[in-house]
Amino acid sequence: GAGVSQSPSNKVTEKGKDVELRCDPISGHTALYWYRQSLGQGLEFLIYFQGNSAPDKSGLPSDRFSAERTGGSVSTLTIQRTQQEDSAVYLCASSLALATGYEQYFGPGTRLTVT
Amino acid sequence: QKEVEQDPGPLSVPEGAIVSLNCTYSNSAFQYFMWYRQYSRKGPELLMYTYSSGNKEDGRFTAQVDKSSKYISLFIRDSQPSDSATYLCAMNDYGQNFVFGPGTRLSVLP
Numbered sequence: 001g002a003g004v005s006q007s008p009s010n011k012v013t014e015k016g017k018d019v020e021l022r023c024d025p026i027s028g029h030t031a032l033y034w035y036r037q038s039l040g041q042g043l044e045f046l047i048y049f050q051g052n053s054a055p056d057k058s059g060l061p062s063d064r065f066s067a068e069r070t071g072g073s074v075s076t077l078t079i080q081r082t083q084q085e086d087s088a089v090y091l092c093a094s095s096l097a098l099a100t101g102y103e104q105y106f107g108p109g110t111r112l113t114v115t
Numbered sequence: 116q117k118e119v120e121q122d123p124g125p126l127s128v129p130e131g132a133i134v135s136l137n138c139t140y141s142n143s144a145f146q147y148f149m150w151y152r153q154y155s156r157k158g159p160e161l162l163m164y165t166y167s168s169g170n171k172e173d174g175r176f177t178a179q180v181d182k183s184s185k186y187i188s189l190f191i192r193d194s195q196p197s198d199s200a201t202y203l204c205a206m207n208d209y210g211q212n213f214v215f216g217p218g219t220r221l222s223v224l225p
Contacts, residue, residue, distance in 0.1 A: 042203065042215040102207065103161060104161065108158045
C-alpha cells in the first residue's frame with residue numbers, strides 16, 4: 001500500500017515568509033508525528049497527533065511553529081516568519097496507534113531552505 | 116549529558132565484515148528500543164524494535180538491549196555495499212517521548 005507522503009519535497013523561501021508543509025499518513029494510521037533533522041544532527045521530535053488532537057505542543061521550537069491535523073488524516077506544519085535557523089529537513093511519520101509508536105513509518109521529508 | 120549518545124563516528128568496513136553499532140542512554144524509563152536505517156535524502160526506515168532487555172534477530176541484523184547498562188547495539192553480519200547508510204537508534208518510554216541518536220554513517224566498501 002501507499003506509504004507516508006510529504007509535499008513539497010523541496011522548498012526554498014525568503015526569510016520572513018510563511019511556509020506550509022503537508023503530510024499524508026498511511027491510511028488507517030491514527031498517530032502522526034513531526035520531526036526536524038538538521039544537517040548532521042539526529043531527529044528532533046516536534047509534535048505528535050492522536051487523531052486530530054495534539055496534547056503536547058512543548059516540542060515546537062517557537063511560537064512561529066504550529067501544526068494541525070484534520071479528518072484524522074492529513075497534517076500541516078506551518079512556520080511563520082521563517083528564519084535561517086529553520087532550514088532543515090522536516091520529516092513526518094505515522095503509526096497505527098500511539099501505543100505502537102515504536103513502529104513508525106516515515107515519509108521522505110521536506111527539505112526547507114530559508115535564504 | 117545528551118539523552119542518547121551514539122558511537123562510533125563515520126565507519127568504513129570491507130564487504131563481508133561484521134559491523135557493530137552502539138548507543139548509550141540516560142533515561143531509565145525507556146522501554147522500547149528501535150533501529151532505523153536512513154539512505155541519503157530519504158526518510159528513516161525501521162529495521163527492528165526491541166522491548167526491554169534481550170536480543171532480537173532478523174536475517175543479518177541482530178539487536179541487543181542491556182537495560183542495566185543503558186546500552187543498545189545493532190550487529191550486521193556479512194555486510195553488503197547496500198547496507199551503506201546512516202543508522203539511527205531511537206527509544207521511548209510508554210508515553211510519547213521519542214528520542215533519536217545522532218546517527219552513525221556506515222560505508223561498506225566492495
